[in-house]
Each structure stands twice: as C-alpha cells, then as structure tokens.
Amino acid sequence: MSELLKPWGELLPTVLGALVIIIVGIFIAGVLKNLTRTLLSRVKLNEYLGKIGGCPESQPPRVTDFIASIVYYLVLLFVLMALLELFHLTLLVEPIKLLLGSILVYSTRFLGAVVLILVAWLVAKMLRMGTYGLLTSLQIDQKVAEHIPNLSLSKSLSDIVFGLVFLFFLPAILDALALQGLLNPVNALITKLLAFLPNLVGVVLLVIIAWIVAEVLRKLTITGLDAIDLNQRLGLGELTTSISHTIGNILFGLVFLFFLPGILDALSLGGLLAPVNGMVGKLLSFLPNLAGAILIILVACLVARFVRTLSFSLLRASGLDDKVSAYTNQLSMAKTASDILYALTWLLFLPAVLETLSLQGLLAPVNAMIGKMLEFLPNLFAASLLIVIAYICGRFLAQLVSGLLAGFGLDAFWEKQGSMSTASKDYPPSRVVGMMVLFGIMLLAIMETAQVLGFSLLADLSAKFTVFAAQVLLGVVIFALGLYLANWANRAILSGGMPNAPLLANSARAAILVLSSAMALREMGIANDIINLAFGLLLGAVAVAAALAFGLGGREVAHRHLNEWSDSLHSTKKPLE
Numbered sequence: 411m412s413e414l415l416k417p418w419g420e421l422l423p424t425v426l427g428a429l430v431i432i433i434v435g436i437f438i439a440g441v442l443k444n445l446t447r448t449l450l451s452r453v454k455l456n457e458y459l460g461k462i463g464g465c466p467e468s469q470p471p472r473v474t475d476f477i478a479s480i481v482y483y484l485v486l487l488f489v490l491m492a493l494l495e496l497f498h499l500t501l502l503v504e505p506i507k508l509l510l511g512s513i514l515v516y517s518t519r520f521l522g523a524v525v526l527i528l529v530a531w532l533v534a535k536m537l538r539m540g541t542y543g544l545l546t547s548l549q550i551d552q553k554v555a556e557h558i559p560n561l562s563l564s565k566s567l568s569d570i571v572f573g574l575v576f577l578f579f580l581p582a583i584l585d586a587l588a589l590q591g592l593l594n595p596v597n598a599l600i601t602k603l604l605a606f607l608p609n610l611v612g613v614v615l616l617v618i619i620a621w622i623v624a625e626v627l628r629k630l631t632i633t634g635l636d637a638i639d640l641n642q643r644l645g646l647g648e649l650t651t652s653i654s655h656t657i658g659n660i661l662f663g664l665v666f667l668f669f670l671p672g673i674l675d676a677l678s679l680g681g682l683l684a685p686v687n688g689m690v691g692k693l694l695s696f697l698p699n700l701a702g703a704i705l706i707i708l709v710a711c712l713v714a715r716f717v718r719t720l721s722f723s724l725l726r727a728s729g730l731d732d733k734v735s736a737y738t739n740q741l742s743m744a745k746t747a748s749d750i751l752y753a754l755t756w757l758l759f760l761p762a763v764l765e766t767l768s769l770q771g772l773l774a775p776v777n778a779m780i781g782k783m784l785e786f787l788p789n790l791f792a793a794s795l796l797i798v799i800a801y802i803c804g805r806f807l808a809q810l811v812s813g814l815l816a817g818f819g820l821d822a823f824w825e826k827q828g829s830m831s832t833a834s835k836d837y838p839p840s841r842v843v844g845m846m847v848l849f850g851i852m853l854l855a856i857m858e859t860a861q862v863l864g865f866s867l868l869a870d871l872s873a874k875f876t877v878f879a880a881q882v883l884l885g886v887v888i889f890a891l892g893l894y895l896a897n898w899a900n901r902a903i904l905s906g907g908m909p910n911a912p913l914l915a916n917s918a919r920a921a922i923l924v925l926s927s928a929m930a931l932r933e934m935g936i937a938n939d940i941i942n943l944a945f946g947l948l949l950g951a952v953a954v955a956a957a958l959a960f961g962l963g964g965r966e967v968a969h970r971h972l973n974e975w976s977d978s979l980h981s982t983k984k985p986l987e
Contacts, residue, residue, distance in 0.1 A: 892926020
C-alpha cells in the first residue's frame with residue numbers, strides 16, 4: 411500500500427504547485443489585462459486611432475481590448491512554460507522559450523515603434539495646431555473664399571503638415587520594427603521628397619508672391635474704379651454685380667497666369683511648361699489689342715450713353731410721348747427712339763473693336779452690314795420725314811375740310827335728313843370726311859415711303875389699295891346721293907296727296923335705292939357682270955310683270971274694242987255691196 415501511495419506522494423506537491431501556478435498566473439493575467447485596458451482607455455487610444463482612421467465616433471476601433479488580450483495570453487504563455495518546467499517536459503519547454511524570447515525581442519521593438527508613433531503623433535499634432543493657428547490668424551480662409559468658395563485652406567495645409575511629420579518618422583518606425591522590406595522604398599521616397607523640398611518651397615514662395623501682387627492689383631483696381639463710379643458712368647447702375655469687382659477679379663487671375671510658368675518650372679513639369687509658355691506668350695502679345703478694344707468699348711459706351719441721354723431729353727421736351735400716348739398704349743416713344751440710337755451708336759463702334767481684336771472673320775460681314783445700314787439710313791430719314799410732313803399736312807387739311815363742311819352746313823343738313831343718330835354725334839359727317847382726307851393723304855405717303863425705301867411689293871399693294879379705296883369712296887358717294895334722292899322722292903310723293911301715296915313713295919324709294927346700290931357696286935368694281943345681269947333680269951322681270959298685268963287686266967276692254975272694230979268693218983262692207 412505504501413509502495414502504491416509513494417508515487418502519488420511525490421507527485422502531489424508537483425500537482426499542487428501546478429495548481430498554484432495556474433491560479434496565480436490566471437489571476438495575474440486578468441489583473442494585467444484589466445490594468446492595460448484601463449490605462450489605454452484613460453489615454454483614449456480608441457478615440458485617437460478612430461480619428462486617424464476616419465472611423466465614426468459611435469463605432470471606434472477596439473484596440474485597447476486587443477492589446478489587453480495580447481497581454482493576457484502572453485502571461486498565460488509564461489504560466490504554461492512554468493507548468494512544463496515543473497513537470498520537467500524539456501522537449502516542450504525549449505520551443506516555448508524560443509517563442510517567448512522572440513516575442514520579448516519583438517515586443518521591445520514594438521514598444522519602441524509605439525513610442526516613436528506617439529512622439530510622431532505629438533509632434534505632428536503640435537505642428538498642425540501651430541500651422542492652423544497661424545493661417546487662421548492671417549485670415550487665409552476668408553481671403554481665399556473670395557476667389558474659391560467652400561475651401562478651408564488652413565485645415566488642408568495643417569493636415570498636410572501632419573501627414574509630412576508622420577512620413578518623416580516612418581523610416582525610424584519601420585527600422586524599430588525591423589521591416590527592411592518596407593524601409594528601403596520609404597527611405598528612397600523620403601530622399602526624393604527632401605530633394606524636391608526646395609522646389610516645393612520655391613513654388614510656395616511663388617504662389618505667395620503671386621497672391622500678394624494679384625491681391626494688391628485687385629484692391630487698387632476695385633478702389634480706383636469704385637472711386638469714379640464706373641457702373642453709373644457706363645449706364646449700368648441696374649446691374650447687381652459691380653464692373654469694378656469683375657475687372658479686379660480678371661486682373662487677379664491674369665497675375666496668377668503670368669506666374670504659372672515659373673511655378674511649373676519650379677515643379678519640373680516640363681510637359682506642361684511648353685504649352686503654358688506658348689499660351690502666356692500669345693496672351694502677352696494679345697494684351698495690347700485687348701487693351702485697345704477695352705478702351706474703344708469704354709469710349710463707345712460713353713458716347714452711346716451721351717447720345718441716348720441727349721436724344722431722350724430732346725424728344726421728351728418736344729412732348730412726343732404726350733402726343734402719341736393715345737396710339738402707343740403708354741409706350742414711351744422717346745425712350746424707344748433713344749434706345750435705338752444707343753444701339754446704333756454701339757453698332758458703329760463694333761467694326762473698330764473687331765479690327766483691334768484682329769477678328770477678321772467677323773469684321774467683313776459686320777462691315778458689309780453696317781455699310782448697307784448706312785446706305786439705308788438716308789432713305790429711312792427721308793421716309794420718316796415724308797411720313798411726318800404728310801401727317802402734319804393731312805391733319806391740317808383734315809381740320810380745314812371738316813371746318814369748311816361744317817361751315818357749309820353739312821352736319822345740320824345731315825341732321826335735318828334724320829340720318830344722324832345719338833351715337834354718331836361724336837363723329838359728324840364733316841369730321842368723318844376730314845378723317846377720310848387724312849387717311850387718303852397718309853395712304854399716299856405710305857405708298858411713296860415704300861417706294862423710297864425700296865419696298866416694291868408694299869408700294870404695289872399700297873397703290874392697288876389706293877385705287878380700290880378711291881373706287882369704294884366714289885361708290886359710297888353715289889350710294890349716299892341715291893339715299894338722299896330716295897328720301898327726297900319719298901317725301902315729295904307723300905306730300906302730293908296722290909291716291910296710294912305710301913305705296914308709290916316706298917316703291918319709288920326702293921327703286922332709287924336699288925339703282926343707286928347697283929351703280930355704287932359697279933363703281934366699286936365688285937362683281938360687275940353679276941350686277942349687270944341681276945339689274946337686267948330685274949328690269950326684264952318688271953317689264954314682263956307690267957305686260958302681263960296690262961294684258962290680263964285689259965282682256966274685256968280689248969275684247970270690246972275688237973268687237974267694235976269688227977262691227978265697223980262689217981258696216982262699211984254692206985253699202986259697197
């Protein structure tokens with residue numbers, strides 16, 4: 411029995427020691443795990459790494475738990491090695507010792523890399539904050555926003571500084587981690603970057619100088635042009651954008667364009683440098699032409715504005731709007747005419763602008779158009795003068811004719827005839843005749859105006875319409891005379907006291923009206939053949955009706971006369987026998 415228990419007695423202390431090692435090891439591992447998690451949580455490692463990695467704040471990476479778990483399992487690995495040594499399992503202990511040795515060696519390297527990362531992060535963060543604070547104090551964002559909105563240059567540059575600091579610390583971190591496969595290309599990259607750094611500094615200096623020069627020129631231009639109130643002088647006060655600001659921004663961009671070849675040369679971008687140099691050279695050679703064109707445009711604007719203001723004032727003073735307001739539906743003829751003169755003045759300056767800009771493709775057709783327009787202007791002026799003179803003479807003659815007819819008693823005579831209604835008192839016959847005289851004169855003037863302007867089709871149409879209007883007028887006069895005679899005959903028959911006077915009076919009136927209507931329509935030239943045929947048929951029908959009426963109504967008289975003639979013939983024959 412003792413021999414059986416002896417091996418267990420020797421094994422029991424070892425087992426108890428193993429249990430103690432396991433319990434203590436698990437306890438220490440748990441304590442170190444919690445301690446590691448607590449320390450890393452206090453320094454907010456998850457949040458910082460989440461910001462660097464761009465993770466959302468609600469879901470930061472669980473780096474602290476991962477590191478705490480690594481510490482926990484490392485301690486358990488030491489516990490395992492102690493247990494194996496306790497049980498004298500040397501075959502398993504040696505590989506674990508080698509593994510732990512490698513882990514410890516790499517852990518020191520890893521800790522060194524972590525320390526370097528922390529140092530790099532602190533330095534990069536401090537430099538980023540310093541850069542951001544400096545750029546913010548200089549109000550770089552506000553100045554850049556005037557040209558490029560929605561761009562935070564301060565934040566972008568500070569982030570670039572942050573990344574560059576990390577890039578410079580990257581070789582040391584890779585060396586600490588013994589990552590030679592990555593170290594060599596990173597060193598080559600940083601070497602090239604350091605070699606390029608003077609060029610980059612030169613580019614930054616050129617950009618700063620260009621920005622300062624461009625901003626100074628822009629401010630001077632805007633201040634100078636605002637001082638002379640360019641918008642009002644050019645007659646563009648209704649514009650929401652300031653011309654001075656537009657010109658200042660153009661100068662700002664041109665200054666940067668002139669600095670662009672130097673910037674590209676500093677960046678060693680030869681592929682872009684040649685075309686940009688060519689473009690800037692052409693722009694420099696074109697600038698005198700552009701300046702001349704701008705000067706001509708300014709002169710044209712001033713002259714056109716002067717012409718418009720002068721013409722508007724003269725036409726307004728002449729009372730043109732008051733005279734034609736009844737016919738133009740409240741349209742200002744003075745403003746319309748001045749705007750037309752304004753546009754014509756601009757058009758006269760257009761060839762000079764195109765020639766200064768060397769735009770030969772547009773210059774030839776524009777010159778041809780303006781030449782034709784200048785040839786047309788005298789005819790247009792003569793036509794306008796003819797219309798004005800015709801209107802003045804027509805108004806004078808219309809008033810003269812209306813006054814003479816009213817003085818001769820035409821209106822009173824027309825009213826005595828009972829032909830003037832209450833509604834027609836505003837337009838008595840004398841006034842209607844005057845309006846017809848004015849219409850005829852204006853029609854003749856339009857016909858001559860169309861001939862002067864070379865509108866042959868309109869002239870032919872006007873001539874034909876004039877002939878037709880004369881025929882219509884003659885027809886109206888004939889019908890009016892027939893109407894007067896019909897009314898006179900009607901009254902004369904009624905006043906004669908004849909039997910069946912109303913029937914005879916109405917018949918006479920109808921006959922005269924039919925005759926006068928036929929004559930009027932014939933003079934108007936409206937369906938002459940139909941009118942002749944209708945009038946002939948009407949007279950034939952009247953004649954046939956009269957013949958039939960006479961024949962049917964006189965049968966007994968004719969029979970009696972025939973009997974008398976027969977008896978007389980018989981009585982003369984008997985004595986002869």
